[in-house]
Amino acid sequence: MAAKDGGEVSSKLVLYSYWQSSCSWRVRFALNLKGISYEYKAVNLAKGEQFSPEFEKLNPLHFVPVLVDGGVIVSDSYAILMYLEEKYPQRTLLPTDAQRKALNLQVASIISSSIQPLHMLSILKYTEEKVGPQERLLFAQTNIEKGFLALEKLLKDFAGKYATGEVVCMVLLEFHLCS
């Protein structure tokens, strides 16, 4: 399991992460579900550590999470999840049924493309400056609610104990950032 202080670590998988980053959280969740040990390397975004020359070499876009698996470096939570799913197929995160698989990907996309980008700090600042201070919250809420309403409709005929059935699937990994 994860070791913060260099205790029992995997020599193979390293995850560059920030504790508060929801995108990092998705990947931590996936690694835990799959029972994959990894070394946790903190990148303090508040202190600008993502701009260090070392981190820049790993991800020139300065985002977390970044997964390093031996010689392979993967950035972007969606790309990392797809990589993990293929490389470590234990405890699959995508159903084999084509319709359910597509539904998982669609829901993941709704969250990562239609909800999350619209409540990024830079966007909210813009609405505050250009429209008014009350707009910031209203804009975020409107977009989150729009997304959630769509998700309710999408999932109502499929949901079991978890979003698309009885098994925790990729979609759940994406939900955290909005809850």
Place this chain on the structure above:
Amino acid sequence: MAHEEKKLKLYSYWRSSCSFRIRIALNLKGLKYQYIPVNLLKGEQFSPEFQKLNPIGYVPVLVDGEIIVSDSFAIFMYLEEKYPQHPLLPSDLQKKALNFQAANIVCSSIQPLQNLAVLKYIEEKVSPDDKIPWAKLHIEKGFEALEKLLKDHAGRYATGDEVFMADLFLAPQIHAGIKRFNVDMAKFPLLSRLNEAYNELPQFQNAMPENQPDSPSA
């Protein structure tokens, strides 16, 4: 035979870059489909029939017999698995991951910030004059990221010498940036070069907005 060929239906809007991505994929895989236009400007995405297909009201939607798939990323993965001819993802895991990353930059960091709903919001709440500068800002930011990401990996196309997923997501975004949002492509030499390569491919040309049945110029 004709029935078999048109088994696939694509709900699409001519100008939708997300629909454009899938039109390219279908062309590359040699898949015939019935084009069903959804006029976003007229609000046809809010019709009860369309809402049944996709409650969030976005195009594209693919219908393949009993299966309904919405969201271009999900549709892409569905097509790649169901119709493996002309693979659109490399088998090498690192390169595959790079394709996902590039595609995600477009579909999470660029396109959502310049889609119809957001532009309408800015037009109504801020000012009509702010629409283009807003879109241009976010597209250029994303393009800068893509230039950095791809510069050590691009060949003839984004991630090598074959067309893969990244190209399908890039081409429509570059097209939109140029045609609609005054993006200064001189700042993006790699993307400019890729765009020229895409423009030479009939599968990309046929998928272009201006060549769709519901394009105003059709």
